[in-house]
Amino acid sequence: xxxxxxxxxxxxxxxxxxxxxxxxxxxxxxxxxxxxxxxxxxxxxxxxxxxxxxxxxxxxxxxxxxxxxxxxxxxxxxxxxxxxxxxxxxxxxxxxxxxxxxxxxxxxxxxxxxxxxxxxxxxxxxxxxxxxxxxxxxxxxxxxxxxxxxxxxxxxxxxxxxxxxxxxxxxxxxxxxxxxxxxxxxxxxxxxxxxxxxxxxxxxxxxxxxxxxxxxxxxxxxxxxxxxxxxxxxxxxxxxxxxxxxxxxxxxxxxxxxxxxxxxxxxxxxxxxxxxxxxxxxxxxxxxxxxxxxxxxxxxxxxxxxxxxxxxxxxxxxxxxxxxxxxxxxxxxxxxxxxxxxxxxxxxxxxxxxxxxxxxxxxxxxxxxxxxxxxxxxxxxxxxxxxxxxxx
Numbered sequence: 001x002x003x004x005x006x007x008x009x010x011x012x013x014x015x016x017x018x019x020x021x022x023x024x025x026x027x028x029x030x031x032x033x034x035x036x037x038x039x040x041x042x043x044x045x046x047x048x049x050x051x052x053x054x055x056x057x058x059x060x061x062x063x064x065x066x067x068x069x070x071x072x073x074x075x076x077x078x079x080x081x082x083x084x085x086x087x088x089x090x091x092x093x094x095x096x097x098x099x100x101x102x103x104x105x106x107x108x109x110x111x112x113x114x115x116x117x118x119x120x121x122x123x124x125x126x127x128x129x130x131x132x133x134x135x136x137x138x139x140x141x142x143x144x145x146x147x148x149x150x151x152x153x154x155x156x157x158x159x160x161x162x163x164x165x166x167x168x169x170x171x172x173x174x175x176x177x178x179x180x181x182x183x184x185x186x187x188x189x190x191x192x193x194x195x196x197x198x199x200x201x202x203x204x205x206x207x208x209x210x211x212x213x214x215x216x217x218x219x220x221x222x223x224x225x226x227x228x229x230x231x232x233x234x235x236x237x238x239x240x241x242x243x244x245x246x247x248x249x250x251x252x253x254x255x256x257x258x259x260x261x262x263x264x265x266x267x268x269x270x271x272x273x274x275x276x277x278x279x280x281x282x283x284x285x286x287x288x289x290x291x292x293x294x295x296x297x298x299x300x301x302x303x304x305x306x307x308x309x310x311x312x313x314x315x316x317x318x319x320x321x322x323x324x325x326x327x328x329x330x331x332x333x334x335x336x337x338x339x340x341x342x343x344x345x346x347x348x349x350x351x352x353x354x355x356x357x358x359x360x361x362x363x364x365x366x367x368x369x370x371x372x373x374x375x376x377x378x379x380x381x382x383x384x385x386x387x388x389x390x391x392x
Contacts, residue, residue, distance in 0.1 A: 014075035028059035052079040121262040142278035153256040170221035185209040195235040202374025232268035236261040307356035310347035348391035
């Protein structure tokens with residue numbers, strides 16, 4: 001990664017003018033105006049092309065508190081080469097007669113540039129998302145204090161703030177109240193996180209969106225299991241889908257680029273390490289509450305139009321899965337490849353997939369209060385007997 005100074009972004013002709021007028025210009029403060037770039041956070045990276053004009057530099061001398069004089073010479077800022085650029089928002093200066101700032105300060109870094117996505121992601125996370133472990137208000141508990149909350153930007157223009165504090169607190173997602181103006185995240189909404197390896201996690205909201213300390217923001221939350229953390233820390237998120245009850249169209253979000261997706265993974269790697277430092281034994285939990293979901297796109301498309309509604313049981317934790325499949329035996333083998341303790345209890349064939357989906361939806365609604373996440377439920381013996389009877 002390379003750090004660029006002002007002289008690296010000014011054309012040789014303009015730089016020659018600056019050098020020849022250095023004594024005069026040193027009496028001025030300066031303000032860098034980089035079009036839209038100055039309005040973003042300092043960890044925002046843009047892919048720019050060589051010789052692209054990105055802004056200009058104003059030399060300004062204050063008259064008094066309210067008036068300024070601007071030098072007639074205004075050099076342009078030009079991209080020296082192709083690459084990802086991160087501008088420092090703090091280098092848009094308001095002129096000050098008492099504390100003039102020199103553009104010629106060799107320690108003044110305007111931006112960083114790199115073409116290595118992995119390097120950029122590590123740089124962002126290491127720079128902005130360090131943490132300290134502090135004592136929680138609960139005796140004997142530890143809490144993770146982050147330098148900054150993680151900001152996940154999406155291609156759809158929506159930014160999500162991710163908050164992870166300790167093993168006891170839930171996974172919190174905060175967003176501006178205007179971000180989802182046409183949607184309300186009520187109890188029953190399902191969040192699907194899709195990963196680069198084809199797997200996905202489903203989280204059912206057990207309560208509606210709530211207010212935050214900032215009146216402009218709302219939040220939702222859900223619990224993470226240890227294996228969820230492991231998946232977030234080892235695979236990149238490629239998409240987030242929100243499905244709403246009584247609505248046909250889901251809401252799809254995608255990380256803005258590879259940098260955003262990789263940074264999200266690295267952030268979870270830090271969270272995993274922080275939990276270990278807090279004394280959380282992640283390994284001891286892997287067999288207790290595991291809920292595995294494999295993306296249905298991995299299931300082959302069968303030519304026949306019939307479809308099954310099935311009931312499966314995870315014998316390691318007693319949880320049950322109510323789902324549909326063209327070939328439930330294939331689905332069973334797919335899930336068993338991730339967790340061998342999953343077994344198929346009952347499956348009933350229906351003439352069309354639409355009918356099977358209607359039966360599945362009715363069962364999900366019937367046992368909605370016992371839903372853990374996605375298609376997984378915590379059922380008692382009577383519930384199981386009733387479902388088996390329904391599928392007989």
